Amino acid sequence: MNEESQQEFSLDLLRSGDRAEIARLVDAHSTKIYRLGLKMLANPQDAEDVLQNTFLKAIQALPKFEGRSSISTWLYRIAINESLMLIRRRKPEFDFASKVEGDEDDELLLTQFSDWCCLPESELVSSEAQNYLDKAIQELSEKLRVVFILRDIEKLSITETSEALNISEAAVKTRLLRARLQLREMLSIYYGERLDEERRG
Amino acid sequence: MKEHLNCGALLESLSEYVDGVLGDALCEEIESHVAGCDDCRVVVDTLKKTICLYHETSEKTAIPLDVRERLFHRLNLDDFIEERKQT
Numbered sequence: 424m425n426e427e428s429q430q431e432f433s434l435d436l437l438r439s440g441d442r443a444e445i446a447r448l449v450d451a452h453s454t455k456i457y458r459l460g461l462k463m464l465a466n467p468q469d470a471e472d473v474l475q476n477t478f479l480k481a482i483q484a485l486p487k488f489e490g491r492s493s494i495s496t497w498l499y500r501i502a503i504n505e506s507l508m509l510i511r512r513r514k515p516e517f518d519f520a521s522k523v524e525g526d527e528d529d530e531l532l533l534t535q536f537s538d539w540c541c542l543p544e545s546e547l548v549s550s551e552a553q554n555y556l557d558k559a560i561q562e563l564s565e566k567l568r569v570v571f572i573l574r575d576i577e578k579l580s581i582t583e584t585s586e587a588l589n590i591s592e593a594a595v596k597t598r599l600l601r602a603r604l605q606l607r608e609m610l611s612i613y614y615g616e617r618l619d620e621e622r623r624g
Numbered sequence: 625m626k627e628h629l630n631c632g633a634l635l636e637s638l639s640e641y642v643d644g645v646l647g648d649a650l651c652e653e654i655e656s657h658v659a660g661c662d663d664c665r666v667v668v669d670t671l672k673k674t675i676c677l678y679h680e681t682s683e684k685t686a687i688p689l690d691v692r693e694r695l696f697h698r699l700n701l702d703d704f705i706e707e708r709k710q711t
């Protein structure tokens with residue numbers, strides 16, 4: 424668990440609608456929720472909608488919040504639902520059930536074996552590379568994307584990720600491995616090309 | 625002779641391995657396999673690097689000031705906009 428989420432908030436104050444305490448809660452979590460929206464939807468306007476709706480709903484629901492999970496996990500859960508709702512609204516024609524179901528049974532795919540780790544840091548973290556990293560996440564199915572974002576960008580533990588998504592830890596691990604390997608493939612294609620360019624001089 | 629781990633079997637444990645939560649015995653098996661299998665060595669190295677690059681991206685994203693301001697306004701918390709805690 425990261426430090427921010429360990430920060431103490433008075434549940435009593437929050438439940439009673441204490442505005443100063445609510446403002447403190449919002450400041451402590453707004454970057455994480457905004458970032459989640461941004462990585463899920465790849466659009467700043469959508470990310471802002473996710474952010475606002477998450478806190479509107481959270482503040483409304485606070486009087487009933489029982490504290491069984493941490494506030495941080497609870498906020499993530501609301502934000503994920505908001506993100507998924509927005510994705511579905513954006514692409515209503517998309518058949519989620521069918522694309523998503525196969526994920527866990529897919530063969531683990533390895534086709535790229537270029538060793539791009541040795542690329543200079545300036546190549547690895549150029550703004551073009553950063554764009555590619557963001558785009559690559561969008562290529563993952565929502566199921567894999569959300570697990571990867573929570574675990575490897577937001578740095579939640581396996582347990583916290585499973586709580587936020589309400590799925591088993593085994594499912595988190597399976598999806599995480601698939602997400603990571605798919606991204607490694609995509610990054611290998613991109614950085615492999617950079618590597619070829621380097622070698623050609 | 626001891627049965628050697630094949631490339632496919634290694635793949636299933638890869639996440640736990642790069643997260644450093646795999647048991648010692650399996651870790652050793654993976655390490656000895658990787659020492660003799662170049663493809664798997666590259667996969668392990670580039671997988672670690674992939675995760676590391678994404679880890680770093682999270683530190684680069686903070687909520688922009690105007691986004692925070694609109695959020696506080698939407699939540700009727702305008703009077704707390706100035707009190708941003710510097711971190």
Ligand SMILES: [Zn+2]
Pocket residue numbers: 630631634657661663664
């Ligand atoms: Zn191998």
